[in-house]
Amino acid sequence: MSDCLVIGGGIIGMMTARSLSLAGAKVTLLDQQQCALESSWAGGGIISPLYPWRYDKLINELSSASQAVYGQLCAQIFEDTGLDPEYLKSGLLMMDEFGTPKASAWLKTHHLNYENHPRGALFTQIAQVRNPRLLKALKVDIINKGVVIIEQTKAEQLLIKAGQVIGVKTNQQDYLADHIVVCSGAWSSQWLKLKDEILPIKGQMIVLKAEPSAVSHIVLDQGRYIIPRKDGRLLVGSSMQNVGFDRSTDQQTRQSLQDFAVSRFSQLAKAKVEHHWSGFRPASRSGKVMLGRFGKFENVYLNTGHFRNGLNMAPESAKRITQLIIHQ
Ligand SMILES: Cc1cc2nc3c(=O)[nH]c(=O)nc-3n(C[C@H](O)[C@H](O)[C@H](O)COP(=O)(O)OP(=O)(O)OC[C@H]3O[C@@H](n4cnc5c(N)ncnc54)[C@H](O)[C@@H]3O)c2cc1C
Numbered sequence: 001m002s003d004c005l006v007i008g009g010g011i012i013g014m015m016t017a018r019s020l021s022l023a024g025a026k027v028t029l030l031d032q033q034q035c036a037l038e039s040s041w042a043g044g045g046i047i048s049p050l051y052p053w054r055y056d057k058l059i060n061e062l063s064s065a066s067q068a069v070y071g072q073l074c075a076q077i078f079e080d081t082g083l084d085p086e087y088l089k090s091g092l093l094m095m096d097e098f099g100t101p102k103a104s105a106w107l108k109t110h111h112l113n114y115e116n117h118p119r120g121a122l123f124t125q126i127a128q129v130r131n132p133r134l135l136k137a138l139k140v141d142i143i144n145k146g147v148v149i150i151e152q153t154k155a156e157q158l159l160i161k162a163g164q165v166i167g168v169k170t171n172q173q174d175y176l177a178d179h180i181v182v183c184s185g186a187w188s189s190q191w192l193k194l195k196d197e198i199l200p201i202k203g204q205m206i207v208l209k210a211e212p213s214a215v216s217h218i219v220l221d222q223g224r225y226i227i228p229r230k231d232g233r234l235l236v237g238s239s240m241q242n243v244g245f246d247r248s249t250d251q252q253t254r255q256s257l258q259d260f261a262v263s264r265f266s267q268l269a270k271a272k273v274e275h276h277w278s279g280f281r282p283a284s285r286s287g288k289v290m291l292g293r294f295g296k297f298e299n300v301y302l303n304t305g306h307f308r309n310g311l312n313m314a315p316e317s318a319k320r321i322t323q324l325i326i327h328q
Contacts, residue, residue: 003027004169004325005177007155009035010307011131011311012107012303013183014138015318017147020181023326027147028177032187036135040311042279044205044227044237045131047087047312048123050220051097053106055309058289060110063309065316067127073315080144084132086230095120095221095264096218105207120221121302128154128218128227131311147244150175155184157190158300165297179221180303186245186280188304196290200245200280203238204253208261208271210234215265223261234271236261249276283307291317292324302326 006017009031017029029035047070049055049063074087097103098114098121107114115123143244144148152172159167159174165174199225212232219226227235236257254276261268284290284305303321306313310321 003177004179004181005030005175006181006282007168008183008185008187008304009139009149010038010183010185010187011040011138011314012137012317013181014142015314016181016303017319018025018138018142018145019315019318019322020325021142021145021147023322025179025268025325026198027142028175029142029147029149030153030155030168030175030177031149031151032184034151035149036132039279039281041268041281042203042277042312043131043281044225044235045129045134045311046092046225046227047127047129049309049312050094050223050225051094051103052110052112053154055102056288058291059309062289062291062313062316062320064110065319066313067125069315070127070129072160076135077134077137077141081137081140083092083133085137086128087127087134088230089125089127090217090228091123091124092126092220093120095219099166107119108213109248122217126218129311130229132312157160157191158242158297165300179299180300181303181321181325184301185304186282188282188290188302189192192294193300194284196284196286196288196305198290199242199283199285201307202241202243202246202278202282203281204241204249204257204276204278205235205237206257206276207274208234208236208258208268209274210268210271214267219264221264222260224257226261226264230327233246234261234268242258245280247278249278281307282310289313291318292321306321321325 220301291306
């Protein structure tokens with residue numbers, strides 16, 4: 001019998017598996033395909049909510065606690081695996097909204113300062129991570145720590161005996177466990193009946209090949225952003241589309257993302273679009289993160305619904321679920 005069964009191998013599932021394993025649990029992680037190919041791969045890797053004042057208390061708590069440990073966590077994973085997640089405090093230049101009464105009040109209460117910049121407000125403490133690299137490193141790290149990863153295995157339903165959950169039925173075989181943590185992102189409502197349904201909200205992104213230093217900070221304006229990677233590549237995102245599990249990308253969105261980048265930095269007019277992709281953000285209908293016990297079951301936990309902020313909130317979400325399981 002495995003102590004803990006984690007369903008889903010995105011950032012949330014792998015961080016949860018790491019945290020449980022460090023706390024001494026025997027952990028098995030299942031993924032319906034390969035780990036790290038979905039939203040956590042597709043995302044931008046900004047380690048902050050875009051406009052924090054738009055979010056509830058829990059989201060801000062999870063974000064700020066995660067932000068406080070992210071740099072050290074990435075350094076540790078780099079040291080343990082030799083794979084660099086490219087954590088970078090590039091700062092975030094916000095061009096809009098920072099001066100509204102709601103934003104000003106929030107910034108004051110949260111003691112968050114910015115530097116004045118000719119084009120807006122520069123939040124120097126905001127960082128980014130190169131999420132596909134973080135995921136690659138994290139996978140190696142958890143395997144080294146003893147987590148058993150089983151891919152191409154889809155959780156189909158909870159196994160219940162005499163009113164108790166004893167494991168999970170999959171398309172391969174049954175897995176028994178003392179505790180089950182659901183980290184199946186946008187697919188969570190496909191195999192579990194959740195009161196607060198999880199919807200897949202598609203986001204499209206592009207990456208531009210530019211000269212390093214063309215853009216030096218993350219730039220945010222009108223809900224869209226540009227993220228400068230260390231090698232000069234610029235991620236530009238993103239759309240928000242409630243269209244089910246339709247992965248297609250379209251020319252119109254690609255063009256509007258490119259236009260956004262060029263309108264803010266005219267020198268990007270000749271930068272080539274290297275790649276264009278989409279991912280499914282796990283969004284609950286209520287807008288809330290689902291972190292805690294699932295319904296009446298004492299040993300089933302939800303760690304999902306992170307919507308636009310899962311990369312950012314993963315470390316603290318994993319820590320809280322671990323504390324709940326270990327200390328009951
Ligand atoms: C375009 C875009 C930009 C984004 N930018 C940012 C950003 O800058 N910062 C930020 O913090 N967040 C960002 N996000 C959001 C972030 O990516 C998500 O919140 C986060 O990745 C969710 O992580 P997850 O592990 O829950 O989901 P996923 O990464 O989608 O992982 C879920 C995993 O569960 C597996 N699974 C599903 N169902 C089953 C099943 N039944 N059995 C077994 N396995 C199953 C899937 O195969 C998948 O591997 C962005 C998202 C998008 C799409």
